[in-house]
Amino acid sequence: MKAIKNILLYLSAFVPMYFLIFVKVLIDIINDNMSWNVLNTMNLITLLLLIILGILGLYWNIHLNKEPPKEIVILKKQNITDKHFLGYFSLFVFFAIPLDLNYISGYAMYVLIIIMIGIVYINNSLYYINPLLNLLGYNFYDITYQERGSTQAKNAKFFYKGTLEIEDKTYWVKLKNTNFSFIDKRKKKD
DSSP, rough: HHHHHHHHHHHHHHHHHHHHHHHHHHHHHHTTTTTTOOHHHHHHHHHHHHHHHHHHHHHHHHHOOSOOOEEEEEEEEOOOHHHHHHHHHHHHHHHSSSSOOHHHHHHHHHHHHHHHHHHHHHHHHHHOOHHHHTTTEEEEEEEEEEEEOOOOOEEEEEEEEEEOOOOOOOEEEEOOTTSEEEEEOOOOOO
């Protein structure tokens, strides 16, 4: 089950790119730059399926995470969204280079590149590199924290929707792993 969640999480990172390629292929077919044939229909169905699976994977990992929330005290934070997003954005540019999806060879190259990047992404736990989350308003932070009641400082990478303010420094998190977790909600002091 964990492997499926990780694969779907990987697919979610490419949803904006899948959408752009879907729109490009559809516009090319409408403008008669590409013909409506079995391969192009298969391209559109594959892209639509990848978009749906990516969105479902992100939803599953964010909202259906069964990890119990832990109360943490944030000691230090650094917004590192830009350090990873722009590097990953170069992959989007790479995919903008015309792969002629009219040919089976172009389609096969596209699928093989997605698989190879996926292997690296999952094997190295690069879940925090997810442009879709950026587009949805999440920022990515490298955080030093302590669990409530502990004196041991730990480091993890967290997503937080909006700008993370640490004036009261106490938050709830669902710690999926140290490379992909969400700050769930702020705990109000009594």
